[in-house]
Amino acid sequence: MALTPVLSRYWDRPESWTLATYRDHDGYRALHKALVMEPDEVIATVKDSGLRGRGGAGFRSGVKWSFIPQDDTGAGVKPHYLVVNADESEPGTCKDMPLMMATPHMLIEGLIIAAYAIRAHHAFIYLRGEVIPALCRLQEAVSEAYAAGYLGRDILGSGYDLEVVVHAGAGAYICGEETALLDSLEGRRGQPRLRPPFPAESGLYGCPTVVNNVESLASVPAIVLNGVDWFRSMGTEDSPGFTLYSLSGHVNRPGQYEAPLGITLRELLTYAGGVRNGHRLKFWTPGGSSTPLLTDEHLDVPLDFEGMESVGSMLGTKALQIFDHTTCVVRAVRRWTQFYAHESCGKCTPCREGTYWLAQIYERLETGAGTEADIGKLLDISDTIFGKSFCALGDGAASPIVSSITYFRDEYEAHVGGGCPFDPHASTVMATEPVGV
Known part of the structure; x- marks a missing residue:
């Protein structure tokens, strides 16, 4: 299967992050097209494309947009909000930050189209505050978009207004969970909310809100510009694009x-x-x-x-x-477990207590104080956490433990009583051809 550079097609161009370079590569053409469509027509286009959220769960973006109440007339109607989840902090994940560094205007154009579709006039980009280069580049791109008339009042003479705020978070893994992000954006401690109600009904400031991942929104301009059939020509029937x-x-x-x-x-x-x-x-x-x-x-x-x-x-x-094969799976999963124990927000007992004790058991296995019963305890605690914690962080903490024991139980048993027997510098390194080539 061939690679398909769409989002990354001009990452290697000089100053790819500027408005001028983006315009040279069809930048904001999709916005012109979207603004002459009805909002419901834009939602239908994204829904028909089958675009699935690129942030983890894979929920269909067009369906999520359609959950927003579409009647925007009458007294007492609450404003709609669009929130971009740019709080990329999953260990091993590095796609949203490079995208914002290389092509921030692609995100901004997708954001404007999405906000227009759900009839929102305020949007927020929630970004990790530690990533200063990405934060600065995004702020600069937003300023360029305002100056060019793509943001602000009467965008491109359409009568549509949109204000965008780039918000730097304080750095917490839990704020990648959409409701914890909303709490943080409102100035409270980032902790997940009980659902229902879902954000589409009661999100930011208690108003209808759509929360989308960076890559999800950055994919929207190409869909609007090139059409549903073009997008569905890639990928699979249920996972297109x-x-x-x-x-x-x-x-x-x-x-x-x-x-x-x-x-x-x-x-x-x-x-x-x-x-x-x-x-x-x-x-x-x-x-x-x-x-x-x-x-x-x-x-x-x-x-x-x-x-x-x-x-x-x-x-x-x-x-x-x-x-x-030089990696000790027990040591690798231990490091992840320590991360989840550190990042647990403490709101629910299964995750707060469970991740703490999982980390203690892994320490015993690593240092030679572990027993055969500890392997069973890892599975028991994981079962107590999985599906029973307030948000998906608990599931994420349990998943690598259960799967690693499933596939590498013998390696866990080798840790019992003697600590980690795995020496990555030992002569067991095999001079074989790389698997997968």
């Missing part, structure tokens, strides 16, 4: 690879130069550390929402972390 896959870890050429949904890891590894020379694939994550890990048995499973579900995992953020 193109997307960014982040390959990191033990590969020769890590980076962003834009391809149709449904490509396999074996094919992506061919583009990425394979697993690093002299090593073989051991395990990998399809969508960041919160998705159940897979092994070399799954090299040919389609990287789409249905394909990953068929093998008990999730496509997630498409953060493909590649680990070769």
Whole structure:
């Protein structure tokens, strides 16, 4: 399957982030087209395209937009809001930040079209405050868009008004969860809300709100400009279109690879130069550390929402972390568990207490104080967390533990009583051809 550069087609151009370069590559043409359409027509176009959210869950974007109450007349009608979730913090995920660095106007154009479609006149981009270069570049691009008449009052003479605020968060993994993000945006501590009501009914400031991922919105201009059939010509029937896959870890050429949904890891590894020379694939994550890990048995499973579900995992953020046979799976999952214990917001007991005790058990296994019963305890605590915590952070903490024990229980048992027996510098490194090439 060939790569399909759409979002990344001119990332290598000089000053790709400027308005001038974006206009040279069809920039804001889709906005002109959208503004002469009825808002409901724009929603229908995105719905018919089958665009699925690129932030993790894969919910259909057009359907999400259609949940917003469409009657915008009469007294007492609440304003509508659009919020961009740019709080990229899933371990291994690095697609939204490069996109905002290289082509911020693509996000802004998609944002304007989406806001017009849901009849919103205020939009917010919630970005991690630590990523200063991306924050500055996005603020500069928003200023350019205002100066050019793409934002503000009477956009392009259409009578449509839109104000955009770039908001820097304080840096919390939990704020990637959409309702915790909304709480943070309102000035409160970022913690997930009880649902229902869902944001489409009662979101930011208690008003109808759509929360979309950066890549989801950046995909909208190409759909509006080129049409539904063009978009559906890529990908699969239930997962159409193109997307960014982040390959990191033990590969020769890590980076962003834009391809149709449904490509396999074996094919992506061919583009990425394979697993690093002299090593073989051991395990990998399809969508960041919160998705159940897979092994070399799954090299040919389609990287789409249905394909990953068929093998008990999730496509997630498409953060493909590649680990070769020199990696101790127990040590790797321990590091992820420590991350989730640190990032738990503490709102619900299963996650708050469960992630703490999971981290303690992993410490015992790593240092030689573990027992056979500890492996069972990891599974029991994971079962207590999974599906029973307030938000998906608990599920994300449990998933790599359960899947790693499923595929590598012998490695866990080897840790019992003696600590980690795995020496990444030992002579067990095998000079074999890279798997997947």
